[in-house]
Amino acid sequence: MARATLPPGPKGHPLWGNLSDFRRDRGPKGHPLWGNLSDFRRDRLGFLTRAARDWGDVVPLRFGPRRLLLVSDPALIESVLVANSRHFVKGAGLRRNRHVFGNGLLVSDGDFWRRQRRLAQPAFHRQRIAAYADTMVAYTERLLAGWRDGETRDLHEEMMGLTLEIVAKTLFDADVTGDVRAVGDALDLLMTSFTARMNLTLLLPESLPTPTNRRLREAVARLDAIVFGIIERRRAGGEDRGDLLSMLLQARDEDGGRMTDRQLRDEALTLFAAGHETTGLALTWTFYLLAQHPAAEAKLAAELDAVLGGRAPTLEDRPNLPYTEQVVTEAMRLYPPAWTIGREAVADCPLGPYQLPKGGAVLMSQWVVHRDPRWFDRPDEFDPDRWADGLAKRLPRFAYFPFGGGPRVCIGNTFAQMEATLLLATIARRYRLALVPGRPVVPAPSITLRPKHGLRVTLHERAPRSADRLARTAS
Numbered sequence: 001m002a003r004a005t006l007p008p009g010p011k012g013h014p015l016w017g018n019l020s021d022f023r024r025d026r027g028p029k030g031h032p033l034w035g036n037l038s039d040f041r042r043d044r045l046g047f048l049t050r051a052a053r054d055w056g057d058v059v060p061l062r063f064g065p066r067r068l069l070l071v072s073d074p075a076l077i078e079s080v081l082v083a084n085s086r087h088f089v090k091g092a093g094l095r096r097n098r099h100v101f102g103n104g105l106l107v108s109d110g111d112f113w114r115r116q117r118r119l120a121q122p123a124f125h126r127q128r129i130a131a132y133a134d135t136m137v138a139y140t141e142r143l144l145a146g147w148r149d150g151e152t153r154d155l156h157e158e159m160m161g162l163t164l165e166i167v168a169k170t171l172f173d174a175d176v177t178g179d180v181r182a183v184g185d186a187l188d189l190l191m192t193s194f195t196a197r198m199n200l201t202l203l204l205p206e207s208l209p210t211p212t213n214r215r216l217r218e219a220v221a222r223l224d225a226i227v228f229g230i231i232e233r234r235r236a237g238g239e240d241r242g243d244l245l246s247m248l249l250q251a252r253d254e255d256g257g258r259m260t261d262r263q264l265r266d267e268a269l270t271l272f273a274a275g276h277e278t279t280g281l282a283l284t285w286t287f288y289l290l291a292q293h294p295a296a297e298a299k300l301a302a303e304l305d306a307v308l309g310g311r312a313p314t315l316e317d318r319p320n321l322p323y324t325e326q327v328v329t330e331a332m333r334l335y336p337p338a339w340t341i342g343r344e345a346v347a348d349c350p351l352g353p354y355q356l357p358k359g360g361a362v363l364m365s366q367w368v369v370h371r372d373p374r375w376f377d378r379p380d381e382f383d384p385d386r387w388a389d390g391l392a393k394r395l396p397r398f399a400y401f402p403f404g405g406g407p408r409v410c411i412g413n414t415f416a417q418m419e420a421t422l423l424l425a426t427i428a429r430r431y432r433l434a435l436v437p438g439r440p441v442v443p444a445p446s447i448t449l450r451p452k453h454g455l456r457v458t459l460h461e462r463a464p465r466s467a468d469r470l471a472r473t474a475s
């Protein structure tokens with residue numbers, strides 16, 4: 001395709017070259033100083049959605065001094081994440097969290113990232129992940145053993161705790177049951193402070209002793225103590241347990257050097273955070289949607305009854321649970337746990353018909369694209385059946401991208417999909433969850449998309465179907 005002609009003249013923006021002139025009249029108008037920041041702050045999801053609908057697939061935005069392009073065309077997203085991925089590094093939002101994630105997989109770049117990814121990858125091979133299935137179901141059954149019919153619980157909290165225990169056990173062979181609250185509280189604080197800092201744009205240095213920075217440092221210290229504790233105990237034990245932690249401990253670089261404890265900590269903390277928060281949210285939003293769609297809930301229950309007949313699911317059941325998978329897929333369409341991906345160009349780089357100059361920032365939002373009527377009929381409706389007849393194959397590749405794509409695609413993609421399906425099946429075969437009235441559920445977009453006030457639900461035990469559960473009820 002021919003590149004669009006940029007206007008002549010030597011004077012361009014230092015970062016944007018002539019792109020800003022070229023698109024001067026495009027994009028939502030903002031405040032002379034703050035640009036679009038106050039509109040974005042007021043309603044992030046709504047603002048980005050409107051910007052894309054009103055201005056198209058490439059929309060220039062300005063958040064204070066930061067300029068970025070909101071890109072919503074699946075083909076252009078593919079060009080950033082796949083074809084031209086080598087021209088990009090992670091966006092400023094994630095890089096700004098270096099003090100938390102250090103140089104772990106999520107934020108590192110270049111050769112260092114490539115090496116670390118190669119080291120971690122074997123822990124996520126399909127066969128190895130299959131071995132995690134029993135743990136996932138067993139931990140869920142253990143959680144359910146504490147649930148009682150008619151009780152009210154915060155499902156968001158329950159799912160975060162459960163997925164944290166699962167990631168700790170499967171990847172690190174560590175039992176963090178006693179630390180769930182400490183980790184949960186620390187991550188809560190990280191998310192809140194991330195949002196606060198995203199709103200400030202002209203970021204105050206993290207070294208300033210503001211109350212938020214102080215609390216954040218304390219939270220990181222608590223997480224560090226837990227993670228370093230796990231590493232220390234494993235080093236002391238010395239044995240190879242064949243899990244991710246053992247692989248990372250044994251890894252050697254080309255010079256035979258080992259990973260430092262600091263790097264191990266960065267990778268471990270990244271996997272703890274990235275590996276439980278997102279799956280916990282996928283399940284939370286799934287139950288939120290099911291609670292409002294009784295027909296889908298009934299269809300799911302019917303599938304689980306027919307396939308499982310009252311027993312817990314196993315990995316082998318997965319191919320027989322297509323509707324259960326569709327429910328998860330559809331929930332992640334409407335409430336993508338990772339709702340945006342950011343990138344920054346490290347060299348001048350083509351972006352469809354445009355030329356993105358070095359330093360140019362790009363924002364791609366799953367929330368926006370997953371609700372685009374060009375790709376999805378009745379885009380705001382929860383309809384798991386839309387995935388029944390091969391929709392995924394007909395869609396442009398990046399019209400649905402909950403796990404990102406290209407070389408930086410989520411390393412836990414297969415892990416998460418298996419986990420979400422098995423956990424949903426294990427819980428939904430035993431319980432129907434009803435929303436507690438008068439508790440508004442508001443999506444709060446930070447690094448991830450969380451429900452602002454949690455998700456209060458009432459537990460309704462479903463009628464027992466199998467002989468063993470009938471016997472249990474009778475006894």
Ligand code: HEM
Binds near residue numbers: 275
């Ligand atoms: C529903 C669950 C999940 C969702 C929606 C999700 C989403 C994502 C997305 C969108 C990215 C790409 C970010 C980018 O390109 O900037 C990513 C990366 C990553 N995810 Fe996930 N994730 C999930 C579960 C997991 C799990 C279970 C793990 C680990 C056990 C994990 C670990 C990671 C890591 C380490 C990266 C960085 C990979 C790299 O850059 O090499 N995620 N995730």
